[in-house]
Amino acid sequence: MNFDKAYKELLNGKKIRRKEWDALVHLKMVDDNVVAFKGEYSSHYQGANILTSSGWKEVDGDGTSMIFIEAIELLKLKKSITREDWGDKFLFIDKNQLATCRPVEFEFMPTWSCLNSVDWEIMK
Secondary structure: OOHHHHHHHHHOOOEEEEOOOOOOOEEEEEOOEEEEEEEEEEEOOOOHHHHHOOOEEEOOOOOOOEOHHHHHHHHHOOOOEEEOOOOOOEEEEEOOEEEEEEEEEEOOOOOHHHHOOOOEEEEO
């Protein structure tokens, strides 16, 4: 889609990005301002209590809440999971390790070429 259509989606609360950008770079409206985000990865370390924790759900799923043991099946299928109180942060498997990714705001302005491209998309 072109930027004009993508911008309308942005105003409707969607995250938008160009297909050629790094996978987790996107634009999002925050308090009536366009803000750029990129994903920041880190290893996920938590005590064994995580095994019995609840409130997990699949990213872009139907919103069904589950305990961590149930969510392990989603991780095996290369899906990402999140906690209800995590916002845009999510948990996934990276090189056989639990890892988290969260969006981090950064200074960024799309180039003139970006604004004229037709490879804009809505990010899930």
